[in-house]
Amino acid sequence: ETGVTQTPRHLVMGMTNKKSLKCEQHLGHNAMYWYKQSAKKPLELMFVYNFKEQTENNSVPSRFSPECPNSSHLFLHLHTLQPEDSALYLCASSQVLGANTGELFFGEGSRLTVL
Amino acid sequence: AQKITQTQPGMFVQEKEAVTLDCTYDTSDQSYGLFWYKQPSSGEMIFLIYQGSYDEQNATEGRYSLNFQKARKSANLVISASQLGDSAMYFCAMREGRGDDKIIFGKGTRLHILP
Numbered sequence A: 001e002t003g004v005t006q007t008p009r010h011l012v013m014g015m016t017n018k019k020s021l022k023c024e025q026h027l028g029h030n031a032m033y034w035y036k037q038s039a040k041k042p043l044e045l046m047f048v049y050n051f052k053e054q055t056e057n058n059s060v061p062s063r064f065s066p067e068c069p070n071s072s073h074l075f076l077h078l079h080t081l082q083p084e085d086s087a088l089y090l091c092a093s094s095q096v097l098g099a100n101t102g103e104l105f106f107g108e109g110s111r112l113t114v115l
Numbered sequence B: 001a002q003k004i005t006q007t008q009p010g011m012f013v014q015e016k017e018a019v020t021l022d023c024t025y026d027t028s029d030q031s032y033g034l035f036w037y038k039q040p041s042s043g044e045m046i047f048l049i050y051q052g053s054y055d056e057q058n059a060t061e062g063r064y065s066l067n068f069q070k071a072r073k074s075a076n077l078v079i080s081a082s083q084l085g086d087s088a089m090y091f092c093a094m095r096e097g098r099g100d101d102k103i104i105f106g107k108g109t110r111l112h113i114l115p
Helices: none
Strands: A004-007 A010-013 A018-025 A031-037 A044-050 A053-057 A064-070 A073-079 A087-094 A110-114 B010-014 B019-021 B032-039 B046-052 B064-069 B074-079 B088-096 B103-105 B109-114
Touching: A004 A087, A010 A018, A018 A031, A018 A087, A031 A073, A044 A064, A044 A073, A044 B103, B010 B019, B019 B109, B032 B064, B032 B074, B046 B064, B046 B074, B074 B088
Parallel strands: A010 A110, B010 B109
Antiparallel strands: A004 A018, A018 A073, A031 A044, A031 A087, A044 A053, A064 A073, A087 A110, B019 B074, B032 B046, B032 B088, B064 B074, B088 B103, B088 B109
16 A cells, blocks of 8 residues: 555546546645556656646647646546557656655556557 | 666576666756666556665665666666565666656566576
């Protein structure tokens, strides 16, 4: 139990569907992240929110839409995805200020399959 | 240009032997942090060890140590007395800048421990 919870753990959707991934952290951290992990590729940083403000959008297609209503919750809204978007989506949180090392605490991931 | 390079896609090591996983990084910042994560087949990302760029001593955490060679921009992970449970993917990662919230990962090394 890392203190970061992701739902759903598995999601299958068609290319015309709209779905959302949810992430919640119970660690009091000020930053939250979405990473994409595809087979045989490094973890790709998608979005970073620091104190609810988006500080990083790593050239992610607009069919992925993040939302951070508060520092404990992070969503990834999915719309008209492509089969190549099938991957493990990992949420993480960290405390990036002060003397902290700022290591990431990851959720267990949401395995997305786009048909 | 790749900022984190892990040159070993896969390694096979006999149980109880020590193993070194290579990581080189590229940054122009003076302040940065280096991390190692383990990802077993179950998928969760487990934080192992952290090294700050200003830390003079190599970081150690139990059987894990980080061989930090700043001039060479190298941050190799050493696992002593390897165990079967060490079989996993290992990722090197870097955070740039003090308080920066962006952490990027290398492609990883798959470690197989042989009985």
